[in-house]
Amino acid sequence: MRLRIKEWTLNLSSKDNIVIPYKYIAETLLTKRGEDIPDIIILNEYVPQNNSCKKLKKLFEDKGYSSFYQGENTINQTIMLVREELKPSQVNEPVKIDPLKGEIFNIWPYIVHVQIALKGTIYNVIGCRIRIGQTINYWKETISDKLKQEIEQKNREEAKARKQQFDIILNYISSLKLENIIMVGDFNNYRDNTPVADWNLNVIDQAIQGKLIRETPKDSGSWSACYNAEEKSIFTSKLGWKSQSVYYFRLDHLFISPEMSPMIRDKSYDWEFALQEITNESPNCVLDKNNNIQIKQGFPDHAIFAVTIETE
Template sequence: MTQLTVSTWNINQRSGLGRQIPDMVVTELRQLNADIICLTEYVKTESHNLFCARLQDIGYEVFEDDRSLEFGNEILVAIKSSLISDSKFTTIDNDDSNPNFLRVTVNIFGKELNIVGTRIKTGGKDIIEDFKERKIQLDNLISNLPASHENTIILGDFNNGFFKQNDDIHSYQGKAREFYSYPLLKSIMSKAGLTVYTPSDLNSWKYCKLDHIFANIPIVNENYSWEFLKNPDYKSQVGYPDHAILSATISL
C-alpha cells in the first residue's frame, strides 16, 4: 500500500476580510510537506494567483472552484504533482444550504482517490436556526459524495460545536447542538461508511475540536499542530490562521 500524508487547515480569510494570504502560510506549507493539502476559509484575494504560483513552485498541483465567488469562503486543494496521473474536480452551489465544498478525484499510482474538502458554514442568525442549517449542509454534503465512494477522504472544518468525549446524540436536549453536533456528525458519516479521525489531545479552535477527517481507507497518526504560532511572521488577527493544522497518514 502507498502511504500519503494529508493536512487540512482553516486559514481564516473570513470572506475576504483578510485581503491577502500571509506569506507565512506558504512557509508553513513548505515545511509541512504534506502530499495532500486542504485549505478551508480560503478566499480568492488579490494575491490568489501569486499564492497558487508559489504552491506550484514547491511542487503542488492546485485545485480550486473555477467560479468567481466575490470574496466568498471556499476550498482550495493542493496535491503533489508527482503523485497524480489523472484528475478531475467537482463543485456544488455555494449557497446557504450547502457547505463550502470541493471534490477532487485523482489517480495515484493506479488507484483512484476521492478527496472532499469542506467547511460547514456558520450564520449570524438565531443559534437554533443556525445549527438546524448546519445539519442541512451536512445532509447536502453526504448527497454530493461520489456514487461509489470507495477510497474516499473528507477533511475540513465541520463547525460542530463543543463536545465531551463521552457525549452522544442525546446529550444536548434543549440546546442548539440537539440539531447538529459531533456525535450526530459521526453517526451520519458512519451510516455512509466513513470513520471519523479526530485527535484526542489538543483542540483545533479555542476549546473545541472542529476539524476532522472522515474516511473509508486506513488512517493513522492523526494530530493537531499549533507549531505555526512560533513563526515570527505570525500575527493574531483576521487573515492569519486561527485553527490548528490537522494532519494524518493515509494508506491507499
C-alpha cells in the same frame, strides 16, 4: 506509499481584501523539520479574488502543486493543492445546489473533489467546509432570560442549517457511489456541552451511520479564540470550556471509508506554529493587556490538521 495531507483554515473573510502572510503560510506547511512535504494541502476560507491568495496559489503551483477549487468568485471557499506527480483530476462541479434559505442564513457547503490513482486504485479526496451564518454568543453578557431564549432559537436554526449542509455532502457521496473516500475539512460543529446541541459530534456520527468513519484527534482542540501565554498547554492537553472568554473546539475532522481506517498512520492537530515564544513582534500573534494571545487577522486561527495514510 504514504499519502500526507494537511488542512488549514486561513482566517480570511471574503468581505476583507486584507493582506495575508502567504510566504509564512507556505513555509509553515512545507518546511517542518523531519517531515516530507505534504502530498495534498486543503485550505479553507480561501478567497480567489484576494491578491495575497492569488500569490499563495502561484507559490504552490511554482513548487509543483496543481490547484483545484470551485470557480472564480469573491466568496471564501475551499482550495485543494495536490502534487502534480500524483496526476490528480477534479470531478467537475461536484455540488450543484440551491442555497439553503432561512430567516438568518443563506448558505451552502464548499466541496472540492479530486481523484488520484495509486497502483491502480482510485482514491476520492474531498476537501470541504461547513459554512456558518449568524451564530450569536451570549456567554460574555448579562442578558434577560427572554433574550437568551430568542438567541438560542436563532442558534438552533443556524445549527439545523449546518446539519443540512452535511447531509448535502453525504448525499453527494452516496449519489456517485464513491469508494476509497478521504474527506478532510472544517465542519464548524458545536461542543456537546453548549446550549445548542443540534450540531455536534454525536449528531455527526449519527448522520454517517457507519458509511464513513470519523477520525478526530483527542488530545487537543483545533480552534481557539485566544489563550493565555502562561498556559500554552491548553492547545496540547485540554479540551472544553476553560473560562467564559477562552474556549476551543475540535472542528477539523477526517472522514474515511471504513475499509481504509486501518491504513491511517497518524492524525494530529499541529499547534507548533503558535507555540513559539510570543511577543508583540511575533509574526502571527499579539499579546493583549491581559497577557492573552490573539491571532492576528489574516493569520490562520486553526491548528494545522495533519493526516498520514498508508495506501499500500
